[in-house]
Amino acid sequence: MSRLAFRDLCVWFGEGEGRVDAVKHATFEVPSGASFGLVGESGSGKSTILRALMGLAPNWSGEMVVGERRLGAKRDRAFYKEVQMVFQDPYASLHPRHSVDQVLSEVLKLHGFSDIDRRVNALLADVGLGPGYRFRYPHQLSGGQRQRVAIARALAPEPSVLLLDEPTSALDVSVQAEVLNLLTDLREEHGLTYLMVSHDLAVIAHMCEATAVMQNGEIVEMLSVEDMRAMRAGHPYTRHLLESASGYNPNAEQMA
Protein backbone atom coordinates (compact mmCIF):
# COMPACT_ATOMS: atom_id res chain seq x y z
CA MET A 1 0.00 0.00 0.00
CA SER A 2 1.30 3.43 -0.75
CA ARG A 3 1.69 5.86 2.08
CA LEU A 4 1.92 8.95 -0.08
CA ALA A 5 0.58 9.43 -3.57
CA PHE A 6 0.89 12.44 -5.85
CA ARG A 7 -1.11 12.48 -9.06
CA ASP A 8 -0.73 15.20 -11.65
CA LEU A 9 0.34 17.68 -8.99
CA CYS A 10 0.80 21.26 -10.20
CA VAL A 11 1.89 24.07 -7.89
CA TRP A 12 2.13 27.69 -8.94
CA PHE A 13 2.88 31.07 -7.44
CA GLY A 14 1.41 34.38 -8.54
CA GLU A 15 -1.35 35.08 -11.02
CA GLY A 16 -1.65 36.24 -14.61
CA GLU A 17 1.63 37.35 -16.15
CA GLY A 18 3.51 36.92 -12.91
CA ARG A 19 2.49 33.27 -12.64
CA VAL A 20 5.33 30.85 -12.05
CA ASP A 21 4.67 27.14 -12.42
CA ALA A 22 6.92 25.65 -9.76
CA VAL A 23 5.74 22.05 -10.13
CA LYS A 24 4.24 20.70 -13.34
CA HIS A 25 2.21 17.47 -13.44
CA ALA A 26 4.23 15.51 -10.91
CA THR A 27 3.04 11.94 -10.38
CA PHE A 28 4.69 9.45 -8.02
CA GLU A 29 3.96 7.19 -5.09
CA VAL A 30 5.87 6.37 -1.94
CA PRO A 31 5.12 2.90 -0.52
CA SER A 32 4.60 2.49 3.20
CA GLY A 33 7.94 2.24 5.04
CA ALA A 34 9.92 3.28 1.98
CA SER A 35 12.33 6.13 1.59
CA PHE A 36 11.90 8.16 -1.57
CA GLY A 37 14.18 10.92 -2.83
CA LEU A 38 13.64 14.08 -4.84
CA VAL A 39 16.77 15.51 -6.49
CA GLY A 40 17.28 18.51 -8.68
CA GLU A 41 18.83 21.94 -8.64
CA SER A 42 17.56 24.98 -6.83
CA GLY A 43 14.32 26.13 -8.39
CA SER A 44 13.48 22.72 -9.80
CA GLY A 45 10.43 22.43 -7.54
CA LYS A 46 11.58 19.64 -5.25
CA SER A 47 11.04 21.52 -1.97
CA THR A 48 7.79 22.96 -3.31
CA ILE A 49 6.32 19.45 -3.46
CA LEU A 50 7.04 19.01 0.27
CA ARG A 51 5.61 22.44 1.03
CA ALA A 52 2.45 21.73 -0.97
CA LEU A 53 1.94 18.50 0.95
CA MET A 54 2.39 20.35 4.26
CA GLY A 55 -0.16 22.95 3.20
CA LEU A 56 2.44 25.71 2.88
CA ALA A 57 1.78 26.36 -0.83
CA PRO A 58 -1.86 27.35 -1.31
CA ASN A 59 -2.10 27.23 -5.11
CA TRP A 60 -2.10 23.68 -6.34
CA SER A 61 -4.13 21.29 -8.43
CA GLY A 62 -4.13 17.55 -8.91
CA GLU A 63 -4.27 14.99 -6.16
CA MET A 64 -2.30 14.37 -2.98
CA VAL A 65 -3.15 11.33 -0.91
CA VAL A 66 -1.79 10.41 2.51
CA GLY A 67 -2.72 6.86 3.40
CA GLU A 68 -6.40 6.66 2.50
CA ARG A 69 -7.08 10.34 2.77
CA ARG A 70 -7.26 12.77 -0.14
CA LEU A 71 -5.99 16.17 0.90
CA GLY A 72 -8.09 19.29 0.43
CA ALA A 73 -7.24 22.93 0.92
CA LYS A 74 -6.85 22.70 4.71
CA ARG A 75 -4.84 20.36 6.90
CA ASP A 76 -6.30 19.24 10.23
CA ARG A 77 -4.47 18.25 13.39
CA ALA A 78 -4.71 14.57 12.51
CA PHE A 79 -2.71 15.30 9.36
CA TYR A 80 0.13 16.94 11.29
CA LYS A 81 0.12 14.05 13.73
CA GLU A 82 0.82 11.78 10.80
CA VAL A 83 3.16 13.89 8.66
CA GLN A 84 6.02 16.00 10.00
CA MET A 85 8.84 17.93 8.36
CA VAL A 86 12.52 18.57 9.11
CA PHE A 87 13.93 21.71 7.53
CA GLN A 88 17.28 22.40 5.96
CA ASP A 89 18.83 24.91 8.26
CA PRO A 90 18.84 24.00 11.95
CA TYR A 91 20.17 27.50 12.68
CA ALA A 92 16.97 29.03 11.33
CA SER A 93 14.31 26.46 12.20
CA LEU A 94 14.67 26.57 16.01
CA HIS A 95 13.44 29.53 18.04
CA PRO A 96 16.57 31.17 19.47
CA ARG A 97 14.94 32.00 22.81
CA HIS A 98 13.20 28.69 23.43
CA SER A 99 15.07 25.96 25.25
CA VAL A 100 15.04 22.41 23.88
CA ASP A 101 12.55 21.58 26.62
CA GLN A 102 10.18 24.37 25.53
CA VAL A 103 10.45 23.40 21.86
CA LEU A 104 9.59 19.77 22.51
CA SER A 105 6.96 20.21 25.20
CA GLU A 106 5.09 22.78 23.12
CA VAL A 107 4.64 20.30 20.29
CA LEU A 108 3.66 17.56 22.75
CA LYS A 109 1.05 19.81 24.38
CA LEU A 110 -0.36 20.82 20.98
CA HIS A 111 -0.88 17.18 20.13
CA GLY A 112 -2.61 16.48 23.41
CA PHE A 113 -0.08 14.28 25.18
CA SER A 114 -0.21 14.26 28.97
CA ASP A 115 3.01 12.53 30.09
CA ILE A 116 5.15 15.34 28.68
CA ASP A 117 8.08 15.03 31.05
CA ARG A 118 8.66 11.38 30.21
CA ARG A 119 8.18 11.96 26.50
CA VAL A 120 10.70 14.83 26.30
CA ASN A 121 13.37 12.60 27.80
CA ALA A 122 12.39 9.72 25.52
CA LEU A 123 12.60 11.97 22.45
CA LEU A 124 16.03 13.24 23.45
CA ALA A 125 17.22 9.67 23.95
CA ASP A 126 15.77 8.74 20.55
CA VAL A 127 17.94 11.29 18.76
CA GLY A 128 21.04 10.50 20.76
CA LEU A 129 21.04 13.53 23.06
CA GLY A 130 21.26 12.93 26.79
CA PRO A 131 18.96 14.56 29.35
CA GLY A 132 21.74 17.11 29.87
CA TYR A 133 20.65 18.86 26.67
CA ARG A 134 17.08 19.37 27.81
CA PHE A 135 17.44 22.88 29.19
CA ARG A 136 19.89 24.21 26.64
CA TYR A 137 19.17 26.97 24.16
CA PRO A 138 19.96 26.61 20.43
CA HIS A 139 23.07 28.80 20.69
CA GLN A 140 24.50 26.31 23.17
CA LEU A 141 24.24 23.51 20.60
CA SER A 142 26.34 22.64 17.56
CA GLY A 143 24.74 22.41 14.11
CA GLY A 144 24.44 18.64 14.31
CA GLN A 145 22.89 18.78 17.79
CA ARG A 146 20.40 21.40 16.60
CA GLN A 147 19.37 19.20 13.70
CA ARG A 148 18.88 16.36 16.20
CA VAL A 149 16.55 18.63 18.19
CA ALA A 150 14.66 19.48 14.99
CA ILE A 151 14.31 15.75 14.28
CA ALA A 152 13.12 15.13 17.86
CA ARG A 153 10.52 17.87 17.40
CA ALA A 154 9.31 16.22 14.19
CA LEU A 155 9.09 12.83 15.95
CA ALA A 156 7.14 14.24 18.91
CA PRO A 157 3.60 13.63 17.52
CA GLU A 158 4.65 10.07 16.61
CA PRO A 159 4.23 10.59 12.87
CA SER A 160 4.42 7.83 10.30
CA VAL A 161 5.80 10.06 7.55
CA LEU A 162 8.80 12.40 7.75
CA LEU A 163 9.47 14.98 5.05
CA LEU A 164 13.18 15.79 5.02
CA ASP A 165 14.14 18.98 3.20
CA GLU A 166 17.92 18.86 2.71
CA PRO A 167 18.36 17.78 6.33
CA THR A 168 22.16 17.68 6.21
CA SER A 169 23.24 20.19 3.59
CA ALA A 170 24.06 22.85 6.20
CA LEU A 171 26.28 20.40 8.11
CA ASP A 172 29.90 19.26 7.82
CA VAL A 173 30.39 15.82 6.28
CA SER A 174 31.35 14.14 9.55
CA VAL A 175 28.23 15.55 11.22
CA GLN A 176 26.17 14.69 8.14
CA ALA A 177 27.23 11.05 8.60
CA GLU A 178 25.98 11.08 12.21
CA VAL A 179 22.62 12.61 11.27
CA LEU A 180 22.11 10.26 8.31
CA ASN A 181 22.92 7.26 10.53
CA LEU A 182 20.40 8.53 13.06
CA LEU A 183 17.74 8.85 10.34
CA THR A 184 18.48 5.31 9.13
CA ASP A 185 18.04 3.92 12.65
CA LEU A 186 14.90 5.93 13.41
CA ARG A 187 13.25 4.75 10.23
CA GLU A 188 13.81 1.16 11.28
CA GLU A 189 12.78 1.60 14.91
CA HIS A 190 9.62 3.59 14.20
CA GLY A 191 8.70 2.14 10.79
CA LEU A 192 8.78 5.61 9.22
CA THR A 193 8.22 6.57 5.61
CA TYR A 194 10.64 9.21 4.29
CA LEU A 195 10.27 11.69 1.48
CA MET A 196 13.66 13.34 1.22
CA VAL A 197 14.81 16.31 -0.82
CA SER A 198 18.49 16.75 -1.62
CA HIS A 199 20.76 18.11 -4.32
CA ASP A 200 23.32 15.43 -3.45
CA LEU A 201 22.77 12.16 -5.31
CA ALA A 202 25.24 10.28 -3.11
CA VAL A 203 23.16 11.16 -0.05
CA ILE A 204 19.94 10.14 -1.83
CA ALA A 205 21.47 6.85 -2.99
CA HIS A 206 22.56 6.16 0.58
CA MET A 207 19.17 6.90 2.12
CA CYS A 208 16.51 6.06 -0.48
CA GLU A 209 15.34 3.07 -2.50
CA ALA A 210 14.17 5.23 -5.36
CA THR A 211 14.24 8.85 -6.45
CA ALA A 212 12.61 11.25 -8.85
CA VAL A 213 14.90 13.63 -10.70
CA MET A 214 13.43 17.08 -11.23
CA GLN A 215 14.29 19.89 -13.60
CA ASN A 216 12.30 23.09 -14.15
CA GLY A 217 9.35 21.81 -12.15
CA GLU A 218 9.03 18.54 -14.02
CA ILE A 219 9.99 15.02 -13.06
CA VAL A 220 12.35 14.08 -15.87
CA GLU A 221 13.28 10.61 -14.64
CA MET A 222 12.66 8.00 -11.96
CA LEU A 223 15.64 6.02 -10.74
CA SER A 224 15.97 3.04 -8.44
CA VAL A 225 18.94 2.87 -6.11
CA GLU A 226 20.41 0.17 -8.35
CA ASP A 227 20.18 2.54 -11.34
CA MET A 228 22.03 5.19 -9.35
CA ARG A 229 24.79 2.84 -8.25
CA ALA A 230 25.23 1.50 -11.75
CA MET A 231 25.19 5.09 -13.09
CA ARG A 232 22.30 4.12 -15.36
CA ALA A 233 20.47 7.23 -16.40
CA GLY A 234 18.49 8.05 -19.50
CA HIS A 235 18.24 11.81 -19.15
CA PRO A 236 21.38 13.89 -19.83
CA TYR A 237 20.75 16.02 -16.74
CA THR A 238 20.67 12.92 -14.52
CA ARG A 239 23.86 11.64 -16.07
CA HIS A 240 25.50 14.94 -15.30
CA LEU A 241 24.29 14.76 -11.70
CA LEU A 242 25.65 11.25 -11.31
CA GLU A 243 29.02 12.26 -12.70
CA SER A 244 29.36 15.32 -10.51
CA ALA A 245 28.65 13.17 -7.45
CA SER A 246 32.19 11.85 -7.81
CA GLY A 247 33.88 15.24 -8.25
CA TYR A 248 35.08 17.52 -11.03
CA ASN A 249 35.32 16.08 -14.49
CA PRO A 250 36.89 18.41 -17.04
CA ASN A 251 35.08 16.65 -19.88
CA ALA A 252 31.67 17.05 -18.34
CA GLU A 253 31.08 20.62 -19.42
CA GLN A 254 29.75 19.79 -22.85
CA MET A 255 27.07 17.73 -21.17
CA ALA A 256 25.48 20.59 -19.29
Next chain:
Amino acid sequence: MSEKPLLDIEDLTVTFPTRQGDFQAVRGVSFTLGRERLGIVGESGSGKSMTGRAILRLIRPPGRVEAGKLALGGTDLLKLSEREMQKIRGQRISMVMQDPKFSLNPVMRIGDQIMEIYRFHTGAGKRAAYEKAIEMLEAVSIRDPERVMRAYPHEMSGGMGQRIMIAMMMVTEPDILIADEPTSALDVSVQTQVLSIMDRLVRERGMGLIFISHDLNLVASFCDRVLIMYAGKIVEVCDADRLHEARHPYTRGLLGSLPRLDEPRRHLEVLKRDPAWLDAPSVSGRQ
Protein backbone atom coordinates in the same frame (compact mmCIF):
# COMPACT_ATOMS: atom_id res chain seq x y z
CA MET B 1 59.55 22.19 -7.64
CA SER B 2 62.74 24.04 -8.49
CA GLU B 3 60.99 27.24 -9.50
CA LYS B 4 60.75 29.95 -6.85
CA PRO B 5 57.33 29.80 -5.24
CA LEU B 6 54.81 32.60 -5.80
CA LEU B 7 53.86 32.62 -2.17
CA ASP B 8 55.89 31.45 0.80
CA ILE B 9 54.27 31.17 4.20
CA GLU B 10 55.96 30.05 7.37
CA ASP B 11 54.40 29.64 10.79
CA LEU B 12 51.25 31.68 10.12
CA THR B 13 48.98 32.31 13.08
CA VAL B 14 45.70 34.19 13.33
CA THR B 15 44.66 35.17 16.84
CA PHE B 16 41.48 36.70 18.18
CA PRO B 17 41.36 37.98 21.75
CA THR B 18 38.26 36.82 23.63
CA ARG B 19 37.05 37.19 27.20
CA GLN B 20 38.41 33.71 27.87
CA GLY B 21 41.85 34.66 26.55
CA ASP B 22 43.35 34.46 23.08
CA PHE B 23 41.75 32.14 20.54
CA GLN B 24 43.98 30.93 17.73
CA ALA B 25 42.00 30.27 14.58
CA VAL B 26 45.15 29.40 12.60
CA ARG B 27 48.00 27.82 14.52
CA GLY B 28 51.40 27.78 12.87
CA VAL B 29 50.62 26.94 9.27
CA SER B 30 53.41 26.75 6.67
CA PHE B 31 53.10 26.18 2.95
CA THR B 32 54.24 27.42 -0.42
CA LEU B 33 52.23 28.04 -3.54
CA GLY B 34 53.72 27.61 -7.00
CA ARG B 35 51.96 27.82 -10.35
CA GLU B 36 49.57 25.11 -9.26
CA ARG B 37 46.10 24.45 -7.97
CA LEU B 38 46.47 24.07 -4.24
CA GLY B 39 43.43 22.86 -2.33
CA ILE B 40 42.79 23.58 1.33
CA VAL B 41 40.11 21.32 2.80
CA GLY B 42 38.67 21.09 6.26
CA GLU B 43 35.43 21.38 8.15
CA SER B 44 33.86 24.59 9.35
CA GLY B 45 36.06 26.15 11.98
CA SER B 46 39.23 24.45 10.77
CA GLY B 47 40.83 27.78 9.85
CA LYS B 48 40.85 27.32 6.09
CA SER B 49 39.04 30.57 5.26
CA MET B 50 41.04 32.46 7.89
CA THR B 51 44.24 31.29 6.21
CA GLY B 52 43.00 32.71 2.91
CA ARG B 53 42.00 35.99 4.48
CA ALA B 54 45.24 36.28 6.45
CA ILE B 55 47.26 36.13 3.23
CA LEU B 56 45.44 39.25 2.05
CA ARG B 57 45.65 40.73 5.55
CA LEU B 58 41.89 40.94 5.66
CA ILE B 59 41.70 40.08 9.36
CA ARG B 60 40.37 43.12 11.19
CA PRO B 61 41.69 44.23 14.58
CA PRO B 62 41.50 43.11 17.33
CA GLY B 63 42.33 39.96 15.31
CA ARG B 64 46.08 39.60 14.70
CA VAL B 65 48.04 37.97 11.89
CA GLU B 66 51.55 36.84 12.72
CA ALA B 67 53.99 34.80 10.67
CA GLY B 68 57.65 33.87 10.49
CA LYS B 69 57.34 34.61 6.80
CA LEU B 70 54.53 35.79 4.54
CA ALA B 71 56.23 36.56 1.26
CA LEU B 72 54.77 37.22 -2.16
CA GLY B 73 57.74 36.74 -4.48
CA GLY B 74 60.31 39.00 -2.83
CA THR B 75 57.79 41.18 -0.97
CA ASP B 76 57.17 40.72 2.73
CA LEU B 77 53.42 41.25 3.01
CA LEU B 78 53.52 41.80 6.76
CA LYS B 79 55.80 44.84 6.39
CA LEU B 80 53.60 46.69 3.90
CA SER B 81 51.49 49.66 4.92
CA GLU B 82 47.74 49.44 4.50
CA ARG B 83 48.05 51.67 1.44
CA GLU B 84 50.65 49.44 -0.18
CA MET B 85 48.53 46.41 0.68
CA GLN B 86 45.65 47.96 -1.31
CA LYS B 87 47.86 47.69 -4.38
CA ILE B 88 48.51 44.01 -3.71
CA ARG B 89 44.86 43.13 -3.22
CA GLY B 90 43.15 42.74 -6.52
CA GLN B 91 46.29 43.36 -8.52
CA ARG B 92 48.74 40.67 -7.38
CA ILE B 93 46.39 38.51 -5.29
CA SER B 94 42.64 38.30 -5.87
CA MET B 95 39.97 36.56 -3.91
CA VAL B 96 36.64 35.06 -4.97
CA MET B 97 34.22 34.51 -2.12
CA GLN B 98 31.52 31.92 -1.69
CA ASP B 99 28.39 33.84 -2.53
CA PRO B 100 28.27 36.42 -5.35
CA LYS B 101 25.12 37.90 -3.79
CA PHE B 102 27.18 39.31 -0.96
CA SER B 103 30.32 40.23 -2.89
CA LEU B 104 28.93 42.44 -5.65
CA ASN B 105 27.72 45.96 -5.00
CA PRO B 106 23.94 45.72 -5.45
CA VAL B 107 23.41 49.34 -6.52
CA MET B 108 26.18 49.61 -9.10
CA ARG B 109 26.10 48.35 -12.66
CA ILE B 110 28.26 45.28 -13.23
CA GLY B 111 30.28 46.99 -15.94
CA ASP B 112 31.09 49.93 -13.68
CA GLN B 113 32.27 47.57 -10.95
CA ILE B 114 34.65 45.70 -13.24
CA MET B 115 35.94 48.91 -14.82
CA GLU B 116 36.49 50.52 -11.43
CA ILE B 117 38.83 47.73 -10.33
CA TYR B 118 40.74 47.80 -13.57
CA ARG B 119 41.14 51.59 -13.57
CA PHE B 120 42.10 51.66 -9.89
CA HIS B 121 44.94 49.25 -10.43
CA THR B 122 46.16 50.23 -13.88
CA GLY B 123 45.12 53.86 -14.21
CA ALA B 124 43.68 53.04 -17.63
CA GLY B 125 41.12 55.24 -19.38
CA LYS B 126 37.41 54.53 -19.61
CA ARG B 127 37.47 53.16 -23.12
CA ALA B 128 40.37 50.79 -22.46
CA ALA B 129 38.70 49.64 -19.24
CA TYR B 130 35.43 48.99 -21.08
CA GLU B 131 37.14 46.89 -23.70
CA LYS B 132 39.08 44.97 -21.08
CA ALA B 133 35.90 44.30 -19.10
CA ILE B 134 34.12 42.95 -22.19
CA GLU B 135 37.11 40.76 -22.96
CA MET B 136 37.09 39.32 -19.44
CA LEU B 137 33.35 38.64 -19.49
CA GLU B 138 33.86 36.77 -22.74
CA ALA B 139 36.71 34.83 -21.15
CA VAL B 140 34.34 33.54 -18.47
CA SER B 141 31.87 32.38 -21.16
CA ILE B 142 29.27 35.11 -20.78
CA ARG B 143 27.43 35.20 -24.08
CA ASP B 144 26.07 38.71 -24.13
CA PRO B 145 28.73 40.83 -22.40
CA GLU B 146 27.36 44.25 -23.48
CA ARG B 147 24.03 43.52 -21.83
CA VAL B 148 25.68 42.15 -18.68
CA MET B 149 27.83 45.30 -18.44
CA ARG B 150 24.66 47.40 -18.14
CA ALA B 151 22.89 45.03 -15.74
CA TYR B 152 22.67 45.17 -11.95
CA PRO B 153 23.72 42.16 -9.84
CA HIS B 154 20.14 41.21 -8.90
CA GLU B 155 19.38 40.59 -12.57
CA MET B 156 21.96 37.80 -12.65
CA SER B 157 21.62 34.16 -11.60
CA GLY B 158 24.02 32.64 -9.07
CA GLY B 159 26.20 31.03 -11.71
CA MET B 160 26.37 34.24 -13.75
CA GLY B 161 27.18 36.20 -10.60
CA GLN B 162 30.04 33.90 -9.72
CA ARG B 163 31.44 34.09 -13.25
CA ILE B 164 31.23 37.87 -13.06
CA MET B 165 33.13 37.77 -9.76
CA ILE B 166 35.83 35.67 -11.39
CA ALA B 167 35.99 38.06 -14.37
CA MET B 168 36.30 40.95 -11.96
CA MET B 169 39.07 39.29 -9.99
CA MET B 170 40.97 38.28 -13.11
CA VAL B 171 40.78 41.62 -14.92
CA THR B 172 44.01 42.82 -13.31
CA GLU B 173 45.74 39.54 -14.20
CA PRO B 174 46.86 38.69 -10.68
CA ASP B 175 49.58 36.15 -9.91
CA ILE B 176 47.46 34.42 -7.33
CA LEU B 177 43.75 33.73 -7.07
CA ILE B 178 42.30 32.68 -3.73
CA ALA B 179 38.90 31.06 -4.20
CA ASP B 180 36.99 30.50 -0.97
CA GLU B 181 34.25 27.92 -1.61
CA PRO B 182 33.61 29.49 -5.03
CA THR B 183 31.09 26.90 -6.13
CA SER B 184 29.39 25.84 -2.89
CA ALA B 185 26.39 28.09 -3.47
CA LEU B 186 25.95 26.86 -7.05
CA ASP B 187 24.05 23.97 -8.59
CA VAL B 188 26.13 21.13 -9.95
CA SER B 189 25.59 21.92 -13.61
CA VAL B 190 26.81 25.48 -13.10
CA GLN B 191 29.54 24.34 -10.73
CA THR B 192 31.25 22.37 -13.48
CA GLN B 193 31.22 25.41 -15.79
CA VAL B 194 32.67 27.74 -13.19
CA LEU B 195 35.40 25.25 -12.29
CA SER B 196 36.41 24.68 -15.88
CA ILE B 197 36.63 28.44 -16.40
CA MET B 198 38.94 28.80 -13.39
CA ASP B 199 40.91 25.79 -14.51
CA ARG B 200 41.44 27.28 -17.96
CA LEU B 201 42.45 30.69 -16.62
CA VAL B 202 44.96 29.13 -14.25
CA ARG B 203 46.49 27.03 -17.01
CA GLU B 204 46.56 29.74 -19.66
CA ARG B 205 47.85 32.52 -17.46
CA GLY B 206 50.11 30.45 -15.25
CA MET B 207 48.49 31.65 -12.06
CA GLY B 208 48.67 30.08 -8.65
CA LEU B 209 45.28 29.07 -7.29
CA ILE B 210 44.37 28.48 -3.67
CA PHE B 211 41.10 26.59 -3.68
CA ILE B 212 39.40 26.50 -0.29
CA SER B 213 36.64 23.94 0.05
CA HIS B 214 34.93 21.48 2.35
CA ASP B 215 34.23 19.10 -0.54
CA LEU B 216 36.87 16.37 -0.58
CA ASN B 217 35.78 14.78 -3.83
CA LEU B 218 35.82 18.11 -5.59
CA VAL B 219 39.29 19.04 -4.33
CA ALA B 220 40.66 15.57 -5.10
CA SER B 221 39.51 15.83 -8.70
CA PHE B 222 40.20 19.53 -9.31
CA CYS B 223 43.48 20.40 -7.55
CA ASP B 224 47.12 19.34 -7.85
CA ARG B 225 48.01 19.31 -4.18
CA VAL B 226 45.87 19.36 -1.04
CA LEU B 227 46.41 20.60 2.50
CA ILE B 228 44.03 19.10 5.04
CA MET B 229 43.35 21.41 7.96
CA TYR B 230 42.00 20.55 11.38
CA ALA B 231 41.64 22.94 14.31
CA GLY B 232 43.86 25.61 12.77
CA LYS B 233 46.66 23.27 11.74
CA ILE B 234 47.64 21.32 8.66
CA VAL B 235 47.34 17.65 9.58
CA GLU B 236 48.30 16.21 6.21
CA VAL B 237 49.60 17.26 2.80
CA CYS B 238 49.13 15.06 -0.22
CA ASP B 239 48.85 14.97 -3.98
CA ALA B 240 45.23 15.53 -4.90
CA ASP B 241 44.93 12.41 -7.02
CA ARG B 242 46.19 10.36 -4.07
CA LEU B 243 43.87 11.92 -1.52
CA HIS B 244 42.00 8.66 -1.25
CA GLU B 245 45.19 7.01 -0.02
CA ALA B 246 45.58 9.61 2.74
CA ARG B 247 46.92 8.23 5.99
CA HIS B 248 46.01 10.66 8.74
CA PRO B 249 43.06 9.31 10.76
CA TYR B 250 41.24 12.64 10.41
CA THR B 251 41.47 12.60 6.61
CA ARG B 252 40.55 8.92 6.58
CA GLY B 253 37.60 9.67 8.85
CA LEU B 254 36.36 12.48 6.60
CA LEU B 255 36.61 10.27 3.54
CA GLY B 256 34.83 7.43 5.34
CA SER B 257 31.96 9.65 6.40
CA LEU B 258 31.05 10.48 2.79
CA PRO B 259 28.22 8.45 1.29
CA ARG B 260 29.48 6.80 -1.89
CA LEU B 261 27.54 5.73 -4.95
CA ASP B 262 29.84 2.76 -5.60
CA GLU B 263 30.02 1.47 -2.03
CA PRO B 264 26.66 0.97 -0.40
CA ARG B 265 26.61 0.47 3.35
CA ARG B 266 24.00 0.63 6.04
CA HIS B 267 25.79 3.04 8.31
CA LEU B 268 28.32 5.70 7.42
CA GLU B 269 31.56 5.85 9.35
CA VAL B 270 31.47 8.28 12.21
CA LEU B 271 34.56 10.36 12.77
CA LYS B 272 36.12 9.89 16.19
CA ARG B 273 38.19 12.92 17.07
CA ASP B 274 41.43 12.21 18.88
CA PRO B 275 42.46 15.00 21.28
CA ALA B 276 46.08 14.28 20.33
CA TRP B 277 45.42 15.83 16.89
CA LEU B 278 45.03 19.20 18.58
CA ASP B 279 48.52 19.12 20.03
CA ALA B 280 50.39 17.54 17.13
CA PRO B 281 52.53 20.09 15.28
CA SER B 282 51.27 21.44 11.98
CA VAL B 283 52.57 19.58 8.93
CA SER B 284 54.51 21.77 6.52
CA GLY B 285 53.13 22.21 3.02
CA ARG B 286 56.35 23.83 1.78
CA GLN B 287 57.98 22.47 -1.33
